[in-house]
Amino acid sequence: MFVVIQTRVQLCDRQLPLIQMILSLLILLASLLQQYGTEAESSDISKFQLSNIKEPNGVQESIQEKVITVSGEGMIHSPDFPHTYPRNSMLVWRLVAANSMRIQLTFDERFGLEDPEDGICKYDYVEIEDPTEKTIQGRWCGSQSAPISQKSRGNQIIVRFISDEYFSSEPGFCIHYSAIPEIVSEPEVPAVLPPSLQGVEELSEAVAVLSTVEDVMKYLEPERWQLDMDELYKPTWHVLGKSFLLNKKARGADLNQLREEVRLYSCTPRNFSVSLREELKRTDVIFWPSCLLVKRCGGNCACCSHRCFDCQCMPAKVTKKYHEVLLLRHRSGTRGLQKSITDVALEHHEECSCVCKDDLD
Numbered sequence: 001m002f003v004v005i006q007t008r009v010q011l012c013d014r015q016l017p018l019i020q021m022i023l024s025l026l027i028l029l030a031s032l033l034q035q036y037g038t039e040a041e042s043s044d045i046s047k048f049q050l051s052n053i054k055e056p057n058g059v060q061e062s063i064q065e066k067v068i069t070v071s072g073e074g075m076i077h078s079p080d081f082p083h084t085y086p087r088n089s090m091l092v093w094r095l096v097a098a099n100s101m102r103i104q105l106t107f108d109e110r111f112g113l114e115d116p117e118d119g120i121c122k123y124d125y126v127e128i129e130d131p132t133e134k135t136i137q138g139r140w141c142g143s144q145s146a147p148i149s150q151k152s153r154g155n156q157i158i159v160r161f162i163s164d165e166y167f168s169s170e171p172g173f174c175i176h177y178s179a180i181p182e183i184v185s186e187p188e189v190p191a192v193l194p195p196s197l198q199g200v201e202e203l204s205e206a207v208a209v210l211s212t213v214e215d216v217m218k219y220l221e222p223e224r225w226q227l228d229m230d231e232l233y234k235p236t237w238h239v240l241g242k243s244f245l246l247n248k249k250a251r252g253a254d255l256n257q258l259r260e261e262v263r264l265y266s267c268t269p270r271n272f273s274v275s276l277r278e279e280l281k282r283t284d285v286i287f288w289p290s291c292l293l294v295k296r297c298g299g300n301c302a303c304c305s306h307r308c309f310d311c312q313c314m315p316a317k318v319t320k321k322y323h324e325v326l327l328l329r330h331r332s333g334t335r336g337l338q339k340s341i342t343d344v345a346l347e348h349h350e351e352c353s354c355v356c357k358d359d360l361d
Contacts, residue, residue, distance in 0.1 A: 071097070075175060077173060081174050101181060105149060108176070114163075116142050212256050213232070288325065326339065
């Protein structure tokens, strides 16, 4: 019995160093894990702080946007240019020049991205944004031809490249950029003869663009226009208008009102009804309503330039507006009609102007 107990004690004494070694290894492993977690946390913090680093030009650089200071010439391009670019990519470059400089962008002739759908770049494209005016200057894709050169309106410009997770093309794109000085051109002041020295045609055109009788008087006689206004409506013994004699108006005709009426009913946007099937060239379907109201330029151009013999009322500003209508079409191979609400885009004329046909030619 004593021998058995002594043997067990000897076994426990032999196992004790092994247990202590295992405990030491566990403590060391826990220490390493804690140190790794602290380093990872500090690494995450440094990455987060990286997104808040500001460039010397004051522009904040984020992880998804690379800021490039433009002082000379350089280039940006799609990954692996001129070979196939990767799928599912988004790259943004913000080019920043000095306040007195502008940025010129020139596309390499080798240009090719995924083709558009229905004329719209939906999938892979490169676009240029002007942060000064917060507008998109252009968006391009396909492989027809390289886009034309672009110029920033301010001292910054943003280039954005997007590719989806499906098809990719080659060679991608490459844009050369350079800083150019801002050209401040003083408006040219045309040499205009005083009204007293102008001929009938020149004086007639100059007066036609003025808005009120007061403006006409100020143009003709800037120093004594108020006296001319008083003299204009003062009755004399040899000139008495019918409106004055009949006591209908105290000061004669309201010339400003007469001119405003002509302006309202001349070349201006007005309501027109258009047939959707004819407008959209869709004779295979039925729309309801079949007609919609749009704004289109109408009216004559009698007040066009006297030197123009064929003056036409043309749109100066055109926008597209979307209208919801009911679309009916025959189902293929079955009876009945397919019914759906759809959007149709129609052109609306917001501004109109009289244009001489010779200028159009």
